[in-house]
Amino acid sequence: MKKVITFGTFDVFHIGHVHILERAREYGDYLIVGVSSDALNRSKKGRNPIYDQASRKKIIESLSCVNEVFFEESLELKRNYIEQYDADVLVMGDDWVGRFDEHRDQCEVVYLPRTPSISTTEIIEVVRTQEP
Ligand code: CTP
Secondary structure, three states: OOEEEEEEOOOOOOHHHHHHHHHHHOOOOEEEEEEEOHHHHHHHHOOOOOOOHHHHHHHHHOOOOOOEEEEEOOHHHHHHHHHHOOOOEEEEEHHHOOOOHHHHHOOEEEEEOOOOOOOHHHHHHHHHHOOO
């Protein structure tokens, strides 16, 4: 069985998230997703996500293309997670291109193009600035 692993926050779930997860799954037979914890987000972006980690995990678990979900507690632990979950392929969006090449000794590393014109940050901004 070929196992694929990917990581992300997946806050305010949107179509770009569906696209990357469906395409990631096509690289193997079993898709594992590391959903970043609330604490990791606070340290990375200085704020809590809109949806808490339990909700974000549950949403990702409900997708038919996803087989297993865990919390990513630290960016420094990628090497451990890839090993622990015995991943054959690491898939990341191309906003991260080159950043994970150090894992090529562990598994195949694939960067997929992002879906244009949508992001969690943009959705939050649109909602925030909308007239009542
Ligand atoms: N992603 C994508 N296309 C988009 C947005 C995200 O393919 N339009 C991918 C990212 O490349 C990543 C995964 O979805 O591999 C999770 O991304 P995440 O950072 O959670 O979503 P964003 O919408 O980029 O969130 P933010 O705006 O907060 O960075």
